[in-house]
Amino acid sequence: MERFLTARQLQEQLQVDRMTIYRMLRSGRLNGVKVGGQWRFREEDIRQIVTPQSGLSGASPVRQPTLPLPCLQAMQQLFSEAAEVAAIIVDPRGQPLTDFTDGCAFCSLILDSEAGRQRCVKSWAALADGTNSAPRLRHCHAGLRLARATIHVEGNPLAAVVAGQALSEADPADGQLEQLAELAGACGLSLPRLQEAYSTIRRLGHAHLDKMLRLLGILGVAASRIGSERQRLVSKLDRIAQITMES
Numbered sequence: 001m002e003r004f005l006t007a008r009q010l011q012e013q014l015q016v017d018r019m020t021i022y023r024m025l026r027s028g029r030l031n032g033v034k035v036g037g038q039w040r041f042r043e044e045d046i047r048q049i050v051t052p053q054s055g056l057s058g059a060s061p062v063r064q065p066t067l068p069l070p071c072l073q074a075m076q077q078l079f080s081e082a083a084e085v086a087a088i089i090v091d092p093r094g095q096p097l098t099d100f101t102d103g104c105a106f107c108s109l110i111l112d113s114e115a116g117r118q119r120c121v122k123s124w125a126a127l128a129d130g131t132n133s134a135p136r137l138r139h140c141h142a143g144l145r146l147a148r149a150t151i152h153v154e155g156n157p158l159a160a161v162v163a164g165q166a167l168s169e170a171d172p173a174d175g176q177l178e179q180l181a182e183l184a185g186a187c188g189l190s191l192p193r194l195q196e197a198y199s200t201i202r203r204l205g206h207a208h209l210d211k212m213l214r215l216l217g218i219l220g221v222a223a224s225r226i227g228s229e230r231q232r233l234v235s236k237l238d239r240i241a242q243i244t245m246e247s
Contacts, residue, residue: 014243066158067158090160128148132150165202166201
């Protein structure tokens with residue numbers, strides 16, 4: 001059985017006033033029938049109006065999904081405080097979308113050089129692989145532990161939260177001189193300064209790393225839901241604006 005909406009129900013669904021409904025009726029943009037002196041509207045007709053794929057000529061293109069970065073920056077800050085690790089949000093190419101929170105001196109030194117920054121971006125891009133898999137520990141180009149949580153908006157991988165900048169207690173405490181020397185040469189950095197900064201890197205136990213991965217997974221899910229909800233709201237407002245302009 002077909003379902004019909006009243007004028008008030010249609011107002012609430014489209015979030016427009018009654019005069020807009022009447023203008024849409026007069027212009028032919030909206031079809032309705034009168035029952036006992038009251039307008040009624042087929043729900044299927046309304047669904048066709050508010051659906052972007054309805055083939056309406058002149059309809060506004062759907063905006064590409066974007067992320068509410070100020071909100072995500074605040075969420076990232078809370079995550080860093082709770083997990084006690086550094087974090088940043090990057091796009092699929094590894095380019096930063098937010099500022100680092102709780103970054104370590106070693107990584108700050110590397111990022112201060114252009115060559116070092118490019119190496120970090122390459123590592124972040126490799127992490128931001130767009131999968132739905134749970135966060136797991138990996139090594140960056142400098143040998144530090146990192147993990148990522150992908151942020152999906154309506155099924156599209158838009159970004160990734162990259163967290164870590166730490167070492168595991170299981171990582172060897174020595175034997176890093178050769179790797180640091182190679183890193184210093186590639187980034188144009190002073191080896192003694194790099195060694196000093198390396199000695200300040202946090203070493204995390206198994207329980208701490210597990211906590212980081214668990215919180216990172218929660219953050220990824222929450223960020224994806226917020227991004228998707230924002231996109232649905234933006235799309236709805238775009239459709240309402242188009243209806244209003246055409247009425």
